[in-house]
Amino acid sequence: MATPELDILAIAAHRDDVEQTCGGTLLKMAEQGKRTGILDLTRGEMGTRGSAEDRAAEAAAAARILQVSWREALDIPDGRVENTWENRLKVARVIRQTRPRVVILPYWKGRHPDHYTASKLGYEACFLAGLAKLDVDRALSTQQSAFSQIASAVASVVAGERQEPSAAKAASTRTHRGTTEEPALSLSKGAPGAAYGEFSGGAGETAAPHRPFKIIYATLYYDIRPSFVVDITDQFEARFESLMAYKTQFSDQEAGKDIFPARDEIRARIESMARFYGMLAGVTYGEPFLQKEVGLVEDVTAIPVKSI
Ligand SMILES: [Zn+2]
Numbered sequence: 001m002a003t004p005e006l007d008i009l010a011i012a013a014h015r016d017d018v019e020q021t022c023g024g025t026l027l028k029m030a031e032q033g034k035r036t037g038i039l040d041l042t043r044g045e046m047g048t049r050g051s052a053e054d055r056a057a058e059a060a061a062a063a064r065i066l067q068v069s070w071r072e073a074l075d076i077p078d079g080r081v082e083n084t085w086e087n088r089l090k091v092a093r094v095i096r097q098t099r100p101r102v103v104i105l106p107y108w109k110g111r112h113p114d115h116y117t118a119s120k121l122g123y124e125a126c127f128l129a130g131l132a133k134l135d136v137d138r139a140l141s142t143q144q145s146a147f148s149q150i151a152s153a154v155a156s157v158v159a160g161e162r163q164e165p166s167a168a169k170a171a172s173t174r175t176h177r178g179t180t181e182e183p184a185l186s187l188s189k190g191a192p193g194a195a196y197g198e199f200s201g202g203a204g205e206t207a208a209p210h211r212p213f214k215i216i217y218a219t220l221y222y223d224i225r226p227s228f229v230v231d232i233t234d235q236f237e238a239r240f241e242s243l244m245a246y247k248t249q250f251s252d253q254e255a256g257k258d259i260f261p262a263r264d265e266i267r268a269r270i271e272s273m274a275r276f277y278g279m280l281a282g283v284t285y286g287e288p289f290l291q292k293e294v295g296l297v298e299d300v301t302a303i304p305v306k307s308i
Pocket residue numbers: 013014017112115
């Protein structure tokens with residue numbers, strides 16, 4: 001099966017981020033026949049509740065509820081999302097393989113460093129993905145090979161070894177060869193908990209340059225006026241269920257028999273925010289987005305959202 005080309009790709013730092021920011025929009029687009037996907041940058045291994053494998057199963061369950069065509073997680077360390085060259089290449093590689101017209105990123109400000117870093121990282125990866133002369137796979141191999149050489153050099157120093165220059169060169173050559181034969185990314189379908197849906201864009205497959213036409217930013221729990229709101233009135237219940245699919249995330253609040261107050265509290269919060277943004281646009285439930293560009297209008301009589 002060919003690598004699926006997506007209409008919309010949502011990129012987020014953590015599993016369950018998308019479910020809280022733009023899950024309703026993804027579902028709405030899928031219901032309209034669009035192909036949607038989610039790229040989680042991390043796998044949630046640092047979370048106090050549940051393992052990365054638990055999170056992977058929950059993320060797959062949430063993806064089914066949101067009817068996304070494709071979902072994957074990169075291997076960037078949880079709690080340490082950094083805007084490095086290597087990470088930009090990893091995201092750019094996914095953008096080339098999935099070729100979305102629209103990319104949804106986290107808003108560029110936020111409380112959690114992973115979130116605002118993911119925003120900038122995602123934007124710069126979109127830029128890189130469109131550079132015709134950039135060979136992403138080669139750049140990743142070079143980057144990871146250089147890292148391996150540094151790591152082995154450090155290990156030698158730590159071990160108190162004294163290598164002759166020729167021996168060191170031979171060692172680094174072995175390292176380089178080994179790295180280039182390895183998959184550059186953990187994107188294979190067999191990777192534990194990594195894959196959801198059909199995706200054959202594993203290592204070795206080079207994708208042509210691609211730059212998304214549009215980048216929009218999803219936000220929640222941040223005091224910012226959105227550029228526009230998507231009406232998710234019909235998708236709100238499913239979006240809430242997609243968040244509840246992350247059972248391990250709420251397990252300590254569900255301890256004992258008092259399972260319902262935690263769920264009710266979460267629902268109250270989620271509902272309040274969706275109601276608030278919906279109210280701004282004159283609908284029941286809404287999801288807020290920002291765009292950096294201005295809007296363009298053909299017909300001023302068709303602009304939605306009533307003024308008075
Ligand atoms: Zn998050």
